[in-house]
Amino acid sequence: MEKVIEVKNLEKSYKKKKTKELVKAVDGVSFDVYRGEILGLLGPNGAGKTTTIKSICGLLKPNGGSVHINGFDSNKQRLKAVNYISAVLEGNRNIYWRLTVRENMEYFAGNRGISKKEIQGKIDELLNFFNLKQKEDELVSSLSRGMQQKLAIAVALLPDTDVVLLDEPTLGLDVETSYEVRSLLKRIVEEHGKTIIVSTHDMPVVQEVCDRTVIINGGKVVADEKVEDLIKLFETRAYCFTIGDELTNQQVTAIENHFPIVEINDKQINVTLEKEDDLYIIMDILKSEQTNIEKIDRTTVDFEQVFMQLVRGGDQHETTVASH
Numbered sequence: 001m002e003k004v005i006e007v008k009n010l011e012k013s014y015k016k017k018k019t020k021e022l023v024k025a026v027d028g029v030s031f032d033v034y035r036g037e038i039l040g041l042l043g044p045n046g047a048g049k050t051t052t053i054k055s056i057c058g059l060l061k062p063n064g065g066s067v068h069i070n071g072f073d074s075n076k077q078r079l080k081a082v083n084y085i086s087a088v089l090e091g092n093r094n095i096y097w098r099l100t101v102r103e104n105m106e107y108f109a110g111n112r113g114i115s116k117k118e119i120q121g122k123i124d125e126l127l128n129f130f131n132l133k134q135k136e137d138e139l140v141s142s143l144s145r146g147m148q149q150k151l152a153i154a155v156a157l158l159p160d161t162d163v164v165l166l167d168e169p170t171l172g173l174d175v176e177t178s179y180e181v182r183s184l185l186k187r188i189v190e191e192h193g194k195t196i197i198v199s200t201h202d203m204p205v206v207q208e209v210c211d212r213t214v215i216i217n218g219g220k221v222v223a224d225e226k227v228e229d230l231i232k233l234f235e236t237r238a239y240c241f242t243i244g245d246e247l248t249n250q251q252v253t254a255i256e257n258h259f260p261i262v263e264i265n266d267k268q269i270n271v272t273l274e275k276e277d278d279l280y281i282i283m284d285i286l287k288s289e290q291t292n293i294e295k296i297d298r299t300t301v302d303f304e305q306v307f308m309q310l311v312r313g314g315d316q317h318e319t320t321v322a323s324h
């Protein structure tokens, strides 16, 4: 597999305005991105995603480490490196609301040094691809949020760069449009041969669209795995206990304290264990009040549960995933 982006030991600190204290936003982040994949960059608020993305785009100068794009250092050979990347950062604010759909496309093509004449065919192709052709002469301000989002992505595809970086592409979209954007992302990779990095809080996007995910928490990578492998890994530890008696409040508290991912409904406990041995902890809690265990089944997990466990657990999980 051909490596398009290599992020190595990236470090970035910010100085707090009031106290001048240094905050480490990114603390030794490393990962690679391969041609033709959709990589999901995830993490809770403040994890360091934006800082990582801005460093990849060459918008931020890291304090340590490096980013290479197609072999070019995004810091030392910035212009060559960023030539391979286009990005939609901060939602759809990269488009002009007072211009029409087509005018936006022509304007941004011009910004990249592409003449109006040579880009017309490409604009038509993209407008058709994104189902925006019939809206080409309408002002962006009159479009729905979903259409604006699609236009923002279309604009990012104009310069035909190898890598497209998308920050929260489905934020604020209704279910139907979010579904449409998700399938468009897959088609952009398949039909246009792009590599996509998508930063998102939208777990269905990750489960459905991303080949691999890099999860950042507290400025560090806590998982770098294929999405399906992560789900499988956690599935081996997901159990459903059916019990004959109601739990006491102490038992509920004990279970919730031990296991961050748990759902207790009446006489069922759905729990994802951190390691197989944890099965005995939960059985001991049940036995402590002579709770009758009727059966124990393995259950399925979704990506959201995997994510929650990885970001809530801290270092313990880092070891677990790294050893996988």
Ligand SMILES: Nc1ncnc2c1ncn2[C@@H]1O[C@H](COP(=O)(O)OP(=O)(O)OP(=O)(O)O)[C@@H](O)[C@H]1O
Residues within 6 Å of the ligand: 014, 015, 016, 023, 024, 025, 026, 043, 044, 045, 046, 047, 048, 049, 050, 051, 052
């Ligand atoms: N310009 C800045 N000055 C000071 N601190 C900053 C600055 N930018 C980010 N930080 C801090 O660095 C840390 C990482 O921020 P970053 O924006 O990279 O996280 P994020 O994962 O993108 O979060 P979100 O999902 O909320 O956008 C946070 O603690 C944040 O407060």
